[in-house]
Amino acid sequence: MEPTPKQQAITLITRAQRILIAPGRPDADSIGSALALLLALRKLNKEVGIATLDPVSPQLHFLPEIDSVATDIAGAQDFIITLANADVEPDKLSYTFQNGTLSVIITPKQGRYSADNVTFSQGSLKYDLIITTDAADLSQLGTLSEHYPALFKEVALINIDHHATNSYFGTVNLVDLTATSTGEILVSLLEALSIEIDADIATCLLTGIISDTGSFQHNNTTPKSLTVAAQMVGFGARQPDIIKALFKTKEYSTLKLWGQVLGTLQFDPALRLVWATATYADLASTGTTPESFTGLIDELMTSVPDADVVMLITEREPGIISGSVRTALGVNATEIVRLFNGGGHPGAAGFKLSGITLAEALPGILEKVRHYQTERLGLASPQPEKLAPEAQDIPFEA
Secondary structure, three states: OOOOHHHHHHHHHHHOOEEEEEEOOOOHHHHHHHHHHHHHHHOOOOEEEEEOOOOOOHHHOOOOOHHHEEOOOOOOOOEEEEEOOOOOOEEEEEEEEEOOEEEEEEEEOOOOOOHHHEEEEEOOOOOOEEEEEOOOOHHHHOOHHHHOHHHHHHOOEEEEEOOOOOOOOOOEEEEOOOOOOHHHHHHHHHHHOOOOOOHHHHHHHHHHHHHHOOOOOOOOOOHHHHHHHHHHHHOOOOHHHHHHHHHHOOOHHHHHHHHHHHOOOEEEOOOOEEEEEEOHHHHHHHOOOHHHHOOHHHHHHHHOOOOOEEEEEEEEEOOEEEEEEEEOOOOOHHHHHHHHOOEEOOOEEEEEEEOOOHHHHHHHHHHHHHHHHHHHHOOOOOOOOOOOHHHOOOOEEO
């Protein structure tokens, strides 16, 4: 009988010594899961590193070992100068840095070095296993896989995720579509590895579960997620710290941004549709980053009881539009975002558009979602809005 993905993952982890953990877009579940793995694999005496090229929200700085999340792969930035001359023994090594120029000075005990003795190389990336957390495909690792394509092609990779849109890109794919979070999947993996889940690991895992269920308010909450969460609290997970960080602590600049977004809020009662928008100028004027939108759409979903569909359409950077969709029980958010080549979960999904402004994209987005809701609710078709010519054919990208 062929081994299960979990058994295959255990085999790879057991054999590996140097492991790189690559979280997907750095949210509470991907980072929480990555840190839980870091702490757990250290108990197996593995050399473990975490790397993401995307910024981690200050909201997650309460997590244990958060400073271990590196902004690049260890060793990748090293530039190695090699001097090969068996007849010369070095005595002193020094350097100067002036006007942007670095000079390395090597003084031999006797004899001399020449330019013919010098070779240059980049630092090596010596990992024998990669584990991705909460990434549906390699593109969700940001530019990490683009910067180091050889590493991701040559090294065995365990893909741990719960998204229905997962592309099964790993050597081993530990993908559970019934799980509410990657953190939930990791619990059984750590138990199978006979790793004791302590308070820090439990806190990291519970952070992902609470985040992806909206503190158990989303319709994706399952009996299993509640049971696993109770287990983590039993292991010492600091649930009050998680709730405070994720839901009760907002920077002043974030509150200003949310205020501006709420000023754009609109509701179509006939179609049970709510939407709000934010431009890149909103981010600039409030001194915030796209991470500051985290949690806003969930607040909208729970605050508008008559809405079946809630959308937050944001211009994360010039020419890049991000759409987040939340839906009430019985309405499949993935069906909506597929209109724009997006993906996610039945209750929470998203999409991205490129090469277009918010003003150009919004009419087309609303037209498609209104049509979807009209058909779903069995209503008479509304009069189509007149769209700007450039918005007729939106270049949608996942």
